[in-house]
Amino acid sequence: KAGVxxxxxxxxxxxxxxxxxxxxxISGHRSVSWYQQTPGQGxxxxxxxxxxxxxxxxxxxxRFSGRQFSNSRSEMNxxxxxxxxxxxxxxxxxxxxxxxxxxxxxxxxxxxxx
Amino acid sequence: AQSxxxxxxxxxxxxxxxxxxxxxxSSSVPPYLFWYVQYPNQGxxxxxxxxxxxxxxxxxxxxxxxxxxxxxxxxxxxxxAHMSDAAEYFCAVxxxxxxxxxxxxGTRLSVIA
Numbered sequence: 001k002a003g004v005x006x007x008x009x010x011x012x013x014x015x016x017x018x019x020x021x022x023x024x025x026i027s028g029h030r031s032v033s034w035y036q037q038t039p040g041q042g043x044x045x046x047x048x049x050x051x052x053x054x055x056x057x058x059x060x061x062x063r064f065s066g067r068q069f070s071n072s073r074s075e076m077n078x079x080x081x082x083x084x085x086x087x088x089x090x091x092x093x094x095x096x097x098x099x100x101x102x103x104x105x106x107x108x109x110x111x112x113x114x
Numbered sequence: 115a116q117s118x119x120x121x122x123x124x125x126x127x128x129x130x131x132x133x134x135x136x137x138x139x140s141s142s143v144p145p146y147l148f149w150y151v152q153y154p155n156q157g158x159x160x161x162x163x164x165x166x167x168x169x170x171x172x173x174x175x176x177x178x179x180x181x182x183x184x185x186x187x188x189x190x191x192x193x194x195a196h197m198s199d200a201a202e203y204f205c206a207v208x209x210x211x212x213x214x215x216x217x218x219x220g221t222r223l224s225v226i227a
Contacts, residue, residue, distance in 0.1 A: 099146050103215060
């Protein structure tokens with residue numbers, strides 16, 4: 001069974017540009033979550049989607065947005081990039097119980113903003 | 115709101131020594147607790163989880179954790195460290211309902227030969 005796939009793995013952008021990151025969950029998983037990982041802040045929750053609906057949203061500015069498609073694939077977009085947006089963006093999918101179901105993580109998309 | 119505190123951003127142990135990584139949680143309701151491991155340039159992998167069954171939870175690679183409600187702790191242990199255990203470890207908590215998994219800031223484990 002294929003794991004969570006994130007593309008691209010690495011990308012470099014300049015301030016003011018926008019970026020779109022893609023995530024394909026494990027087959028059969030309908031919940032997709034996104035996290036931002038930085039050395040200083042650890043993993044911070046961005047948002048979670050379930051069956052194309054945003055179920056939870058973290059404390060990030062409106063420049064960060066996401067969506068989920070009918071095949072459960074998800075994208076997140078960051079507009080007007082800032083230097084502080086440089087981070088590893090992790091996607092995770094889940095099935096089963098909403099409380100105890102584990103998250104399965106992709107390897108992440110490493111974004112560098114210059 | 116729930117939160118997790120991991121004591122020690124970096125822990126160093128000798129090969130063969132006991133590994134102890136500390137995690138304390140804050141939650142107003144019974145929590146669900148997880149430990150994840152992250153190897154360099156990889157995503158996170160589940161080590162073990164506590165879901166209100168047995169308080170001592172055994173995970174992969176010889177790790178285990180004990181849920182102590184009175185101490186609001188969920189420390190991760192391994193009797194004998196191996197070089198391959200060097201990685202970053204994250205404790206996470208989720209309370210009941212469709213709430214997101216909240217992570218601690220992580221503890222980097224170094225294993226010295």
